[in-house]
Amino acid sequence: MEEKKILGITDELLEKCVRCGSCRQVCPVFNVTHEEPSVARGKIFLADMVNKGKVKLNKEIAGFFNLCTTCLRCAEICPVMVDYERIIISARAFAAKEVGLSPEKKAAIKLFSNRELLETVGKLTAPLTKLFTKNSKSPGNRLLPVKLPKLGKVLIPQIKPKPFNSKDKIFPAKGEEKGKVLFFTGCMFNNFYTETAENTVKVLNALGYTVFVPREQYCCGAPAFFAGDLETFSKMKEKNLRGFANTEVDFCITACATCGHVLKKEYSELPFPVKELIEVLFENLEEIGKWKYPEKLKVTWHHPCHIVRGQKIPRSYPVDVLKVLQKVEFVPMEEADNCCGMGGSFKLSHPQISREIQLKKARNTDKTGADAVLTECPGCVMNIAEGLERIDSRVKSLHISDLLAKCLE
Numbered sequence: 001m002e003e004k005k006i007l008g009i010t011d012e013l014l015e016k017c018v019r020c021g022s023c024r025q026v027c028p029v030f031n032v033t034h035e036e037p038s039v040a041r042g043k044i045f046l047a048d049m050v051n052k053g054k055v056k057l058n059k060e061i062a063g064f065f066n067l068c069t070t071c072l073r074c075a076e077i078c079p080v081m082v083d084y085e086r087i088i089i090s091a092r093a094f095a096a097k098e099v100g101l102s103p104e105k106k107a108a109i110k111l112f113s114n115r116e117l118l119e120t121v122g123k124l125t126a127p128l129t130k131l132f133t134k135n136s137k138s139p140g141n142r143l144l145p146v147k148l149p150k151l152g153k154v155l156i157p158q159i160k161p162k163p164f165n166s167k168d169k170i171f172p173a174k175g176e177e178k179g180k181v182l183f184f185t186g187c188m189f190n191n192f193y194t195e196t197a198e199n200t201v202k203v204l205n206a207l208g209y210t211v212f213v214p215r216e217q218y219c220c221g222a223p224a225f226f227a228g229d230l231e232t233f234s235k236m237k238e239k240n241l242r243g244f245a246n247t248e249v250d251f252c253i254t255a256c257a258t259c260g261h262v263l264k265k266e267y268s269e270l271p272f273p274v275k276e277l278i279e280v281l282f283e284n285l286e287e288i289g290k291w292k293y294p295e296k297l298k299v300t301w302h303h304p305c306h307i308v309r310g311q312k313i314p315r316s317y318p319v320d321v322l323k324v325l326q327k328v329e330f331v332p333m334e335e336a337d338n339c340c341g342m343g344g345s346f347k348l349s350h351p352q353i354s355r356e357i358q359l360k361k362a363r364n365t366d367k368t369g370a371d372a373v374l375t376e377c378p379g380c381v382m383n384i385a386e387g388l389e390r391i392d393s394r395v396k397s398l399h400i401s402d403l404l405a406k407c408l409e
Contacts, residue, residue, distance in 0.1 A: 023074035062095035069343030092228025138385035188378035199405035216243035261310030362387030
């Protein structure tokens with residue numbers, strides 16, 4: 001069994017878990033299934049048994065490795081600081097090689113790792129999507145015309161016929177330039193939420209940054225990375241590194257929690273630092289305090305997992321930004337940092353479990369009485385919007401850039 005060990009995972013790393021069960025309290029999946037293999041310590045135990053040759057990896061065990069949103073709440077609460085993300089990604093990589101990927105993960109990776117394919121799909125399906133779906137209360141999203149069994153209302157993002165970075169673009173700063181930044185748009189902004197991408201640029205320009213949006217950028221590789229397809233991830237990473245090799249900017253900025261997490265953690269070879277949008281907003285609190293929303297608005301905030309735990313950005317940053325905006329009232333949400341249930345392809349692989357996590361988030365959002373819930377992750381925006389539609393809430397789900405851009409009109 002020695003040659004079949006999970007690559008890069010030592011007995012010492014796995015045995016660091018003391019099986020205390022702290023992760024059971026916070027795991028969103030375990031709180032739905034109440035099954036031990038659903039929680040971090042259960043998966044670590046299974047990985048340990050595979051590594052020691054006591055059990056042979058099969059599709060059932062591989063399925064348990066995938067039964068996780070990678071929200072990292074377990075790692076955050078762990079009293080002995082077990083590196084859960086390293087363990088689960090390595091375990092998934094081993095499972096992908098030994099038993100293969102599920103059809104939905106293969107499809108997601110194939111679509112998002114092939115820019116030309118994604119753009120072709122956009123050109124062909126954009127008109128049909130608009131024709132055969134209905135408007136959602138949350139802009140940029142569409143509802144299927146019928147409810148699906150066991151799921152209810154289903155929402156999809158409106159794919160665009162033309163990507164945001166169809167060519168190299170430079171957007172000059174307004175007033176005195178503070179710096180030049182590369183905007184890493186990511187697949188969701190580039191092909192679906194193009195209006196939010198435009199709004200992100202407007203916000204950065206207003207803060208004094210010249211924004212460069214290069215054509216030569218690809219998916220960060222997150223769908224492949226979190227599925228355990230590390231070979232495809234390495235290819236996507238290499239494409240991006242080649243494209244950015246001679247780029248001279250002060251820093252790269254992302255407005256997607258997962259892109260930011262992957263770039264900061266896995267792209268150490270980048271020739272410039274990476275910042276999440278919320279970090280730049282916080283650095284410019286004084287300027288943002290002069291901005292005024294056109295009318296009174298009550299908002300709440302959802303903390304994306306890959307910002308507060310993946311990137312370890314303080315939870316106070318978005319709250320401080322929203323509190324200085326004129327005519328905007330911030331109201332806190334119960335369990336604001338709990339996972340929304342998206343988890344990338346987790347939503348495709350485990351739709352009913354994802355739905356239960358999603359509905360809890362939607363109900364907590366609705367209870368705030370806010371007009372809108374804001375966040376900084378397109379996946380969270382989409383998933384929370386769907387949950388709010390499912391409970392018939394009047395609350396809209398928005399990216400923070402969409403709110404801030406309104407202040408500049």
